Amino acid sequence: MFSRIKARFNDIGTIGTLCTGAEQHALRDHQREPGAEHFLLAALDLPDGTARQAFAAVGADPAALHQAIARQYGDALAAIGLDIASSSSAGSERLAARPGAFNASASGQEVMQALAASRSQHGPLLGAHVVAIVAGMPHGVAARALRAMGIDLAQLRSAAEAVAGADARP
Secondary structure: OHHHHHHHHHHHHHHHHHHHHHHHHHHHOOOOOOOHHHHHHHHHHOOOOHHHHHHHHOOOOHHHHHHHHHHHHHHHHHHOOOOHHHHHHHOOOOOOOOOOOOOOOHHHHHHHHHHHHOHHHOOOOOHHHHHHHHHOOOOOHHHHHHHHOOOOHHHHHHHHHHHHHHHOOO
16 A cells, blocks of 8 residues: 555656646747647656657657757747748747746647546656657647657557566565
8 A cells, every 4th residue: 555655646746847847848848738749758857868868769859859849839830931040039038938837739638638538547747658649649739840850659668668668666
């Protein structure tokens, strides 16, 4: 019983770190609500290293993810006729976090709901679990960024699940 309580306490800490990291990545992207792509970046920052292991397993460089995400935003703005160069220089100041309850975008909420739904199916919450969930999302900025990096989403998801399974601790 004590080990279950300790595991839940550790998972709460991981979720807190994940949400804080996702929010910081979103704010750097001039967004107040983190999306799946920000949770993926935050998973790569988790100290367990399993998200990075999943990327390595498919031969992908996790350091390239942020730039691939930025390209997706830039391409979307260009597609609707906005000049990316003028909009990036105008909004160079960093947003600050809002006080109050944590809010995520729809894709960010989807990540958190999937993490909650899968909680009983694995040991401690790991970055690889987040990678597997995001890699299972066929649409959105994260999926487009991963594809732009040449990553097969199904292979990344399988690799993340394998890493999470291999790293599972009782």
